[in-house]
Amino acid sequence: MLNGEPYDFQGDTIRDLLLSLEIHGRRLAVEVNQEIVPKSEHDTFSLSENDVLEIVHAIGGG
Amino acid sequence: MNDQFTIAGKTYSSRLLIGTGKYKDFDETRAAIEMSGAEIVTVAIRRTNIGQNAGEPNLLDYIPPEKYTILPNTAGCYTAEDAVRCCKLARELLDGHELVKLEVLGDQKTLYPNIVHTLKAAETLIKDGFKVMVYTNDDPIVAKELEQMGCVAVMPLGSLIGSGLGILNPHNIRLILEEAKVPIIVDAGVGTASDAAIAMELGCEGVLLNTAVAHAANPVLMASAMKKAIEAGRESFLAGRMAKKAYASASSPLEGVIR
Numbered sequence: 001m002l003n004g005e006p007y008d009f010q011g012d013t014i015r016d017l018l019l020s021l022e023i024h025g026r027r028l029a030v031e032v033n034q035e036i037v038p039k040s041e042h043d044t045f046s047l048s049e050n051d052v053l054e055i056v057h058a059i060g061g062g
Numbered sequence: 063m064n065d066q067f068t069i070a071g072k073t074y075s076s077r078l079l080i081g082t083g084k085y086k087d088f089d090e091t092r093a094a095i096e097m098s099g100a101e102i103v104t105v106a107i108r109r110t111n112i113g114q115n116a117g118e119p120n121l122l123d124y125i126p127p128e129k130y131t132i133l134p135n136t137a138g139c140y141t142a143e144d145a146v147r148c149c150k151l152a153r154e155l156l157d158g159h160e161l162v163k164l165e166v167l168g169d170q171k172t173l174y175p176n177i178v179h180t181l182k183a184a185e186t187l188i189k190d191g192f193k194v195m196v197y198t199n200d201d202p203i204v205a206k207e208l209e210q211m212g213c214v215a216v217m218p219l220g221s222l223i224g225s226g227l228g229i230l231n232p233h234n235i236r237l238i239l240e241e242a243k244v245p246i247i248v249d250a251g252v253g254t255a256s257d258a259a260i261a262m263e264l265g266c267e268g269v270l271l272n273t274a275v276a277h278a279a280n281p282v283l284m285a286s287a288m289k290k291a292i293e294a295g296r297e298s299f300l301a302g303r304m305a306k307k308a309y310a311s312a313s314s315p316l317e318g319v320i321r
Binding site for chain 2: 002003004005007021022023026027028029030031034036038039054055056057058059060061062
């Protein structure tokens, strides 16, 4: 699951996922199964089937 | 006049804290915030739009964290757990930044704070090293509890978020101020410049607002008005207003009046 929707992904790491989504290098944060995965681990953190991911960014708010 | 204030060890010259929501576009957001002179700027944390955001502009390119103190909020969170999770995502997003605006909401109609969950979330966040600026109601007892827990600023509402109804209970804000040892910032309810001035005249350390500027017919001009109102309100507070009287008191001397 990715941001609440089923998502099919063929790669391995979070980096691969961010590259395939064309958002690698942007200011964002990634959570896998409700645990933060720090940026420093994006290159090496392997994703598994049934992982639940949240990718967030900053938007306008008060 | 050198009149700075300090939050979580950092000193600021502007007592206006401003939100980035509800603007027409990022250009307008940037123009209004620059005009406001604000140094602390709130943002929300939301899911990225998967598959739609390649090349999409990013708010933080317009409001760079190198220039502003970014204050991520927990808007949209209705439980302590969600608010804590949101703050952790914000800290990761902003490279370890620990200053957050905690708001745990009670219902969608009023966006009134859920105090039970706010207290719970504040406790967890403070233990985890966050510097918590907390949105709360205008109850002086709750404000004291939040201060004693270790919140770095307590931010009572003037009236409901986005309502523009102004400071509906200045007496309560005054009660909170009488006992406060951390900055008290009116957060929510300011509709126009005079509302912001009233908050400052009461003795608040600052005002946090968003809709009053973003939904003004001319947001950039209103940002300028808010900047001046907050400066004027602050100076008025420091100057100490005259006593109110029930009857007239002539400003011109009575001696030498022609007969």
